[in-house]
Amino acid sequence: MTPRTVYITAYDYERLELLLESMSRGGQNSREDLSSLEDELETCTIVPPHEIPANIVTLNSRIRYLDLDTQQERSVSLVFPSSANLAEGRISITSPIGAAILGYAAGDEVTWKIFNGKKTIRIEEVLYQPEAAGDYLL
Template identity: 45%
Template sequence: MSMRTIYITRYDLERLNKLIDETEDSFSQDRHYLEKLEDELSHAEVVPPEEIPNDVVTMNSRVCLVDQENQEEKILTLVFPKDADISRGKISVLAPIGTAMLGYRTGSVFQWDVPAGKKHFKVAKILYQPEAAGDYHL
């Protein structure tokens, strides 16, 4: 992931920082992803939920992604680890793709490392963003 400015709501920042603090205290295989998430949050532009642009991937956003290698679409909802359920398309913010897509905007291409190299997805469309729907505390 390259250095970029992401938008995040105050509420999401508080919950993500709490998640980082709680998870850091345990022996976790997610430690590497926690560090990436911490890095992303360290340069985030924090805004009130009412002011987040409606084309930004926030927590609990449902997003249509396009794999840049094969043009296949994937619909995912970015959630906290306790709500993750890949069979229902709910991906944890601590999963590689979850950490990578947080804060990206419609039309952006993001990448993350996989064992075979790098994966690239384009944010084709945000199907649901809590803040745009007036759901400020999901």
Template identity: 45%
Template sequence: MTNHKRRQIYITEFDLDRLEDLIEKHRAKTSRDTRNLDELEQELGKAEVVSPESIPPDVITMNSRVRLEDADSGHATVYTLVFPADADVEKGKISILAPIGTAMIGYRVGDKITWDVPGGQKNLAVKEILYQPESAGDYHL
């Protein structure tokens, strides 16, 4: 994952606790996801941690459903950012441990996401948050 400009990302205390547990459990049982775990840990390390009630409503949090637009093709896709056990690519449920999932966490509407893919780089724009658990009052999803 590559970010051309530094931006402040936000994460809820609840998501931070669950993601730190996820990282710890995955590190203990496998080395397969080491790069993704390292990148997620880096993202979390630079995040501003806030209470679920004070997260801005335009921030991608865990279980948020968002519309992203490919900057090159203009094609829009809806994704839900989920924990690995809930991932289902066919249903648009992207794991936080997938490169795009790690890249999405903490971004806001209007932000550009750039990450490395086998063929080079992919550029997406965060167009809309269709559902964010915190703004819907679902603080423990």
């Protein structure tokens, strides 16, 4: 992955810290995607919710992306694990793709490790971002 500045709202940051802490207590923090999420939280730029650009992927954002390997488009929402449902297009922040897209912007290419190599997508559009819609506490 190319280095980038990850912007996370203060509200999302607090909730993600609590999530990782609870998963750590439950013995679930050894997965590589959780380590990636932890690393991003350590190096992210925390901003007030009303200052995050509307094209940045935040928690509860809905995006449209293009799989650069298959050329298929898909729309997904980035959610907490308890709300995840892949069949309904809700991906968990703790999934490899969920951890990877957090903080990226429309137009960015995102690459992460998968079991047999790497996966790359391009975020085509942020269809909905809670902060841009004034929904600061979703």
